[in-house]
Amino acid sequence: MTETAYRIQGATGEWEVVIGLEVHAQVTSEAKLFSGAATAFGAEPNTQVSLVDAAMPGMLPVPNRECIRQAVRTGMAIEAKINKWSRFDRKNYFYADLPQGYQISQLYHPLVGEGAIEISLDDKNPDAVTKRIGIERIHVEQDAGKLMHDQHPTRSYVDLNRSGVALMEIVSKPDMRSPAEAGAYLSKLRTILRYVGSCDGNMDQGSMRADVNVSVRKPGEEFGTRTETKNVNSVRFVMAVVEHEANRQVDVLEAGGKIVQETRLYDPDRNETRSMRSKEDAHDYRYFPDPDLLPLELDDAFLEECRQSLPELPDAKRQRYEQDLGLSAYNAATLTADADTARWFEALLAEGARIQKKSESEVAKASANWLLSELYGALNRLGKSLESSPVGPEEGAELLALIADGTISGTIAKQVFEIMLETGDRAPKIVEEKGLKQTSDTGAIEAAVAKVLADNGDKVEQYKAGKEALFGFFVGQTMKAMQGKANPQVVNELIKKALG
Secondary structure, eight states: OOGGGOOEEETTEEEEEEEEEEEEEEOOOSBOSSSOOBOOTTOOTTSSOOTTTTTOTTOOOOOOHHHHHHHHHHHHHTTOOBOSEEOOEEEEOOOTTOTTSEEEEOSSSOSBOOEEEEEESOTTOTTOOEEEEEEEEEEEEEOOOEEEOSSSSSOOEEEOTTTTOEEEEEEEOSOBOSHHHHHHHHHHHHHHHHHHTSOOOOGGGTSEEEEEEEEEEOTTSOOOOOEEEEEEOSHHHHHHHHHHHHHHHHHHHHTTOOOOOEEEEEETTTTEEEEEEEOOOGGGGOOEEOTTSOOEEOOHHHHHHHHHTOOOOHHHHHHHHHHTSOOOHHHHHHHHSSHHHHHHHHHHHHHHHHHHTSOHHHHHHHHHHIIIIIIHHHHHHHTOOGGGOSSOHHHHHHHHHHHHTTSSOHHHHHHHHHHHHHHOOOHHHHHHHTTOOOBOOHHHHHHHHHHHHHHTHHHHHHHHTTOTTHHHHHHHHHHHHTTTOBOHHHHHHHHHHHTO
16 A cells, blocks of 8 residues: 555646644443533434433533543544543534534543554455555544434424534545545544444444545645544445545636635535535634533553453454464455454354364354355345344354264255244254254165266276366265255265275
């Protein structure tokens, strides 16, 4: 990955795009940042609003310790500086869904300082070049409410359920140079947040959204004027915004115009951005320290508890899967790309090792291949997620154990798995009731081999004349004659013996 990988060709030469993202991630917490109101998604409008959220007179904010803890854990996960002393500021502006007339945020002294995230444009290629994207800061702030415009033709309604919900604003440095890099960064950040458990990353529900800052310049020149496209709610849309906005700016500049620093909105139906308002500088918000909140002071015991609570993170897990479990780079990357997938795989691994009385490394490859091919294939066909899978890790491990000990063949296992999906029965019961056990009875298999060879004498002669690819034909015919229940290894050995 290099900075010259993406260029826009204009009439006056090549242009480079410069990208920074401000990601708003809703903190996983049962209560809001400064009140005890609930944060559940999808509740009826204005049913999760405290007097603090509604800015009733005399109400004082009290910081939610869990929200601070989650933000600190996130900072540690990206190896950022954790500021033991931080402060809340008031950001003053008027909007209909902001009851206080100001937002409590952090500007001058954020909770988390500089960090970085390493990205790759091809996670499944171990030789792909990686790039570090700098994180400028993570500050904690309260969310605003929501305006509902589609309930009445001439009126807008206000829902304050989201008002006061804790957000982490994760501000990157302008280190990205292509739509693909922006997409890779956002995907990697979402994966880390889900591993840590500090945000669910559900962009379709608005619990994670990105403001996309884009500017263009001739390579090597100073940064150009940037625009900010607000509240983009998918990785694909972020990439589309970068591409559209960069090309729009190049067109404006090459026509002799100037880029105006402004806030824009993205219309996914038309795949275009449009102007929303001119962008105000920070001082226009009249920031000042919030007089109702003391500075946050974190002690060493709190920081150590946060650090000890962190799980194994995706990069470390991927490396362990490759080095300790012997998985391919592709499988390791796929299994660790999502926290739920990694957890499911590790449960499958633990059950497999327990049932087969082997080490996890001995059952890892078969487990990974089955999960990524058989189970995922079935779930895609059924329109289900891993979370709603009708077959759990323990049931999957039982099926794999039957293959490993020779009770059933891989072919029969596919048939058993389909029955498991349909009925909910477990593999051992299905194999026993339907008589699907694999046979290694050499007498029965020898008889089947002899008949296959006798019925295909012409092919036997062709094989002996050098057409060795026919060996697979003989194996297939024998397995068919045995209704798939013959041990494939025994079949291969007996056919080789019969053919001399």
